[in-house]
């Protein structure tokens with residue numbers, strides 16, 4: 001089994017505040033891993049370390065075989081990233097946004113044209129390419145953002161709350177595409193607050209107060225705690241763990257180091 005992400009005791013401190021504490025998990029290539037947890041739990045901070053854009057305070061992680069601390073550029077070249085803000089230019093058309101991101105990924109000439117054509121077909125954007133992004137619905141903007149993130153054929157697709165505020169039909173279409181990409185071998189790391197999305201992941205990590213308090217397949221996790229639904233499971237975790245945020249104290253920040 002080839003690992004896409006191997007994360008061992010990852011820690012991130014901002015001053016005396018520990019945003020991520022001793023996070024350890026592994027996922028194989030081609031898997032969909034979902035991060036769930038309340039706001040401020042540390043999901044984005046963990047994702048940013050794994051993308052090679054934030055240096056961990058301690059711990060080790062390899063992504064696609066590259067070390068996050070010493071080889072961040074190798075990681076960045078091989079991942080596609082999409083955040084809930086979509087990072088599109090509203091006053092440009094879909095085609096112009098794709099052209100801009102092709103440039104960001106250093107795609108030129110024939111290669112750029114080929115990759116743009118590929119993602120337009122793949123995501124079903126054919127009839128939208130000349131439309132201004134500002135005139136698109138949230139669901140279509142989301143699909144354009146996904147197309148931009150796929151332009152350079154990444155091996156790992158990182159999605160930080162990609163469907164926040166998007167209607168249910170668009171969410172379903174988006175997830176159908178995500179599952180197809182995973183079937184073709186792409187690894188997906190996604191943070192979400194939606195339990196139906198969490199349920200369709202191969203692996204789930206539940207993050208709370210900076211710690212990964214549970215990890216496994218959705219079925220395993222439910223069985224382990226004897227819960228019928230993921231909603232019940234996550235409410236159980238939150239109630240079990242909830243107390244004053246331990247990360248605000250020096251003791252909390254040093255606990256896993």
Ligand SMILES: Nc1ncnc2c1ncn2[C@@H]1O[C@H](COP(=O)(O)OP(=O)(O)OP(=O)(O)O)[C@@H](O)[C@H]1O
Pocket residue numbers: 014017019037038039040041042043044045046
């Ligand atoms: N650069 C920073 N400096 C100081 N604190 C930070 C910084 N980045 C994040 N934090 C803090 O670390 C904690 C974890 O934040 P993070 O954004 O990783 O959480 P999250 O689980 O992604 O939340 P959300 O679901 O709201 O996106 C938060 O309390 C946040 O305020």
